[in-house]
Amino acid sequence: MSTGALRKTIIVLTAIGLCLAGYLTYVHYSGATPPCSIKGNPCSQVQKSRYSEFVGIPVALIGLIGYIAILASLLAPEDEKARFLTTVLSIGGFGFSAYLTYRELFTLEKICEWCVASALLMTVIMCLSIWRYLRGERLPTGAIVAPG
Amino acid sequence: MSNPGVEDGEDLTRKQRREQARGERKALEQAEAARAKRRTRLTQLGVVVAIVVVVIVGIAIATNSGKTKTIKPGSSTANANVAAVSTLLNGIPQSGNVLGNPNAPLTLKYYGDLECPICKEFTLSVLPALIPKYVRTGKLKIEYRSLETATREPEVFKSQQVAALAAGKQQRAWNFLELFYHEQGEEGSGYVTESYLQGLASQVPGLNLAAWTTARSDPALANEVTADAQAANQAGFTGTPSFELGKSGTLQKLEAGTFTEAAPYEAAIEKQLKG
Numbered sequence: 001m002s003t004g005a006l007r008k009t010i011i012v013l014t015a016i017g018l019c020l021a022g023y024l025t026y027v028h029y030s031g032a033t034p035p036c037s038i039k040g041n042p043c044s045q046v047q048k049s050r051y052s053e054f055v056g057i058p059v060a061l062i063g064l065i066g067y068i069a070i071l072a073s074l075l076a077p078e079d080e081k082a083r084f085l086t087t088v089l090s091i092g093g094f095g096f097s098a099y100l101t102y103r104e105l106f107t108l109e110k111i112c113e114w115c116v117a118s119a120l121l122m123t124v125i126m127c128l129s130i131w132r133y134l135r136g137e138r139l140p141t142g143a144i145v146a147p148g
Numbered sequence: 149m150s151n152p153g154v155e156d157g158e159d160l161t162r163k164q165r166r167e168q169a170r171g172e173r174k175a176l177e178q179a180e181a182a183r184a185k186r187r188t189r190l191t192q193l194g195v196v197v198a199i200v201v202v203v204i205v206g207i208a209i210a211t212n213s214g215k216t217k218t219i220k221p222g223s224s225t226a227n228a229n230v231a232a233v234s235t236l237l238n239g240i241p242q243s244g245n246v247l248g249n250p251n252a253p254l255t256l257k258y259y260g261d262l263e264c265p266i267c268k269e270f271t272l273s274v275l276p277a278l279i280p281k282y283v284r285t286g287k288l289k290i291e292y293r294s295l296e297t298a299t300r301e302p303e304v305f306k307s308q309q310v311a312a313l314a315a316g317k318q319q320r321a322w323n324f325l326e327l328f329y330h331e332q333g334e335e336g337s338g339y340v341t342e343s344y345l346q347g348l349a350s351q352v353p354g355l356n357l358a359a360w361t362t363a364r365s366d367p368a369l370a371n372e373v374t375a376d377a378q379a380a381n382q383a384g385f386t387g388t389p390s391f392e393l394g395k396s397g398t399l400q401k402l403e404a405g406t407f408t409e410a411a412p413y414e415a416a417i418e419k420q421l422k423g
Contacts, residue, residue, distance in 0.1 A: 049301065050337055054207075087193065092200055098204065099208055103211075133189060133193070134189050134190070136185065
């Protein structure tokens with residue numbers, strides 16, 4: 001995959017995550033009930049639980065801010081620092097998503113499809129960002145003098 | 149005599165070899181630089197991952213510290229609670245959500261939310277005085293009604309209240325209710341999970357768990373919870389615990405002004421009994 005295509009893929013995934021987090025932020029503040037295919041609407045229960053806020057801030061809003069920050073780092077002129085920033089933010093996002101998933105599974109014993117979708121997206125974004133950072137900037141073909 | 153053509157050829161080959169060697173050296177240097185860069189990046193990522201892990205574990209521990217640990221079934225505390233509830237209720241007739249003789253002259257309707265801490269205070273402070281004095285003696289029956297106040301999630305509220313009513317199908321609703329209040333967790337901590345309800349039910353002496361589980365899906369019980377909310381709304385109740393006291397058909401709001409002292413409740417009951 002070319003450097004540009006990889007960056008675009010991460011941008012698209014981040015934009016989807018941003019929409020997800022935006023919707024969950026709206027749900028939190030409006031008190032709306034998110035649609036859920038699981039019986040008993042555990043999504044709503046998770047959204048209204050004490051773990052829907054962290055130090056008084058809705059976790060959906062934290063997610064929204066996180067996705068915006070990742071998107072901003074991706075839209076910045078591409079260099080080593082920007083790639084590193086994307087990776088750091090996505091690792092942080094993944095860690096926070098892992099914590100929230102742990103709370104869902106082992107504390108609330110309920111699973112929210114919207115949260116799982118966001119956690120999976122963040123996982124893929126993190127993996128792609130790490131790959132992008134580790135391989136660095138791909139120079140155009142022929143820039144490196146091949147031995148022999 | 150030297151041959152110019154051969155010398156040119158040899159020079160060219162030497163030149164090519166030098167260039168080739170330079171190219172190989174450059175490629176090796178570039179490869180080594182790339183490896184070094186990759187090592188640096190991996191180290192940086194390792195540091196970032198370590199920091200994130202420490203922060204997340206810290207958050208998990210910090211958010212755990214505020215959470216009340218629920219009482220484990222079979223623990224000494226749980227056994228003491230079960231014994232206290234049994235002592236309080238044993239021998240008193242139960243029917244559905246009603247504790248006491250169905251023909252008792254007086255009825256106390258108790259609107260509560262199982263996660264409401266004030267209901268817990270009332271249940272643990274006032275009821276132990278009222279039950280032996282008025283319910284056991286057949287003068288008063290207490291009807292438990294559901295009104296959502298402290299529980300944040302409507303589905304959890306319905307689930308926990310229905311769980312209590314399902315125990316009522318085996319004349320053990322009050323054992324379940326009392327145990328719930330005795331073992332109540334911190335408000336809003338999300339402690340009421342399926343395993344919590346199962347654990348509570350397993351502590352109710354004589355409760356057939358299979359029948360209890362089946363009864364929980366009875367839509368009539370969920371409807372009862374909804375009807376209780378409507379009745380509370382009609383009575384103008386917005387908080388729990390709320391009460392109505394009186395003879396059948398003439399129940400009136402009871403505002404005792406306290407949820408921890410039995411005296412005002414006893415005075416109201418005595419007044420109704422004499423009246």
